[in-house]
Amino acid sequence: MQITLDKNSIILDSFAGSGTTAHAVLNLNKQDGGNRKFILVEMEEYAETITAERVKRVIKGYGDKVGTTGSFDYYELGEPLFNEDGDINEMVGIKKLRQYIYYTETKDFLESNGTTIDNESFLAKHNDTAYYFYYEPDCTTTLDYQFLSTIKTKAEQYIIYADNCLLTKEFLSKNNIIFKKIPRDITKF
16 A cells, blocks of 8 residues: 555655655645654664754744644664674663563563562563563573572462573473573564
């Protein structure tokens, strides 16, 4: 279907340049009352100063041109979660890693209120599953009886990320524990 016919299209411009696609979409929405959305991707240094600035001016108006109205959010990507070798990029920080793990598991955002009723590895409980990310930079973590003794949350199932596991498959199965190896079992989008 053509963009001009579907008033609810989502347009992806992976080489946004100066923002011409966004400008055209906003103008078209203004002309026909459409609700088209756009996603612009620009990896050059001028993304904020030229591309995003043009979109903002088109919406608000500039010179003698009346604005198109609409909205626009600008985001910058942070450090990649994984390095070229597929290992965790520690430059990201533990907070971002925890949020990522939780989201990939639950498709929900990790709420952090600064307090925990469990050990430091506890992420949250979701649909009666407790999630743990047992990770320490520059240190190997092991899922064992000692770690299990620190768990305070009661749940039907436990998903625990760690570097190694010393527990038998039978024990894990009997206690509804799923072990996921870091970084291998971390879902990569």
